[in-house]
Amino acid sequence: MNAKKRLRQLRRYRSIAAAFARNGFGYVSRDMGLTDKLPFYRGEEREGKQAGSIGKRIRLLLEELGPTFVKLGQIAGTRRDLLPEDIVAELERLQDEVAEFPYEQAAKIIEEELGASLGELFLRFAETPVAAASIGQVYRAALKDGTEVAVKVQRPNVRAVIETDLDILEEWANLAESRLEWARNYRLRDIVDELGKALRAELDYGTEARNAERFAVQCRELNSVRVPGVYWDYSTKRVLTMDYIEGIKLSDHARLDRAGLNRRKIAEKFAETILHQVLVEGFFHGDPHPGNVLAQPDSGIALLDFGMAGRLSPEMKKHFASFVIALRKQSTRGVLRAISNMGVVPKDADMGLLYADVEDMREKYYRMPLARVSIGEAVHDLFAVAFRHRIRIPTELTLLGKTLLTTEAVVTALDPTFSIMDVAEPVGRKLFFDRLDPRETLKNWSDELPEYFDLFNDVTIGLKQLAQMLRQGKLRVETVAPQADAAMKRLDRISNRLSFSIVLLSLSIVMLGLIIGAAISHAKSPLWRIPVIEIGLGVSLLMFLWLLHSIFRSGRF
Secondary structure, eight states, X not given: OOHHHHHHHHHHHHHHHHHHHHTTOHHHHHHTTSGGGOTTOOOOSOOOOOOSXXXXXXXXXXHHHXXXXXXXXXHHTTOTTTSOHHHHHHHTTOOOOOOOOOHHHHHXXXXXXXTSOHHHHEEEEOSSOSEEOSSEEEEEEEETTOOEEEEEEEOTTHHHHHHHHHHHHHHHHHHHHHHOHHHHHHTHHHHHHHHHHHHHHHTOHHHHHHHHHHHHHHGGGSTTEEOOOBOGGGXXXXXXXXXXXXOEETTOHHHHHHTTOOHHHHHHHHHHHHHIIIIIISEEESOOOGGGEEEOTTSOEEEOOXXXXXXXXXXXXXXXXXXXXXXXXXXXXXXXXXXXXXXXXXXXXXXXXHHHHHHHHHHHTTTOOGGGOOHHHHHHHHHHHHHHTTOBOOHHHHHHHHHHHHHHHHHHHHOTTOOTHHHHHHHHHHHHHHHHOHHHHHHHHHHHHHHXXXXXXXXXXXXXXXXXXXXXXXXXXXXXXXXXXHHHHHHHHHHHHHHHHHHHHHHHHHHHHHHHHHHHOOOOOHHHHSOXXXXXXXXXXXXXXXXXXXXXXXXXO
């Protein structure tokens, strides 16, 4: 690390430690050794005695530390499987609104990125931004042909600032997990990793542009849903030019009423759009708050800001659908199975307590009318169970939970009598029957058929190589089994003892037969003049001694 970068980090460490102290968390920075990295830090920043809950003080701390930490809090606010509900509620209040940067800097960045002056590029360009956020701000402009566009410009030097903060946060998370149990329980490193991925993706406006085009293709199947088009000739990694769309924010209920728009129709269209993206497409808007959704004159909607998008794999879609179905069917084992499939259950988890918690969750929805069932609340309950039992839920599912909760909050505010399940049930039923459709099964098989052919080809080649090695006598098989040597020694001992016993028994039988034969025989045969018994005894004794010597010599008696 060069000296300039290290100095920048030390300055940032000092401001972080001071902010911790002012918000009543000075003990945290001391316990995890943050102040040890500051050679001239003497704790002169007096520790504050902030009133309010821990969640509120955490929110104030993140807002004081700036855009990167605000984004950290927003991402952490999606992790209901990691954080208690009171902290999540405060993190959801974080606002991604910062002071504007000067128009002159924005103009310079646009001209550097697009290689021409603003006058050559645009018919007109407003000097006052229509929106400002932590990473960039948006200006209204018009192309040479009069097309109204929105131009998003990235803040100057924001990449360097964010990378410095991410380096500090990564080092801080490693340090915290090595020293503090709560940091290990909340898995701070995982949260920081998610933050880094999300921020680096948002720093590349090309990613947002591609997301917008993908959403535009999805929305062709839905009536009255608009997605702004992208002007690629006027876009780079730091500048994004899209159609300018006017509308009313879904949170401005008074304007919606004055415009004579049907709030229930808007709520229905919004819920239908998000659920289609989630359950059908598996690619959904990751931040559908009211500021990113505009009502249109035909009671339709327009989606904005595609920097954060969620993805669900086919397996995760299936597991999530199974979770909802099992919950509705009152199947505790089905819910447990879905939770196990969706997350990583620790080996030391108490399955009895987990079963009891799932049973409580099932009872909550027992015989509940469909209109009163909340998908977002069901996902929240899932995360609560996961948090209690340290079940690791994939990032894609946590973002889904945030999206569904936000969607339900928006539609409930628009029309308290509207239930998202009115839209979700038909979509879910269609997905369920699609899974049973033989045509869909055949399609899945046909998609996987090339992989089966590749596998069969690999097996065929392997068998040919094996046969060739057998013919050439080059096949060598080595078998390694734990404690195999000890087992073989025990077998040797058993066989040797058995042989010893058999020899003794044979010797006894032979000698007994000779003695009885000699006793009852009165024939005068030359054979009996020979000392057969003595010779047989001697030979048998020699064989016995030789066998005994061999067994003891091997050490396996």
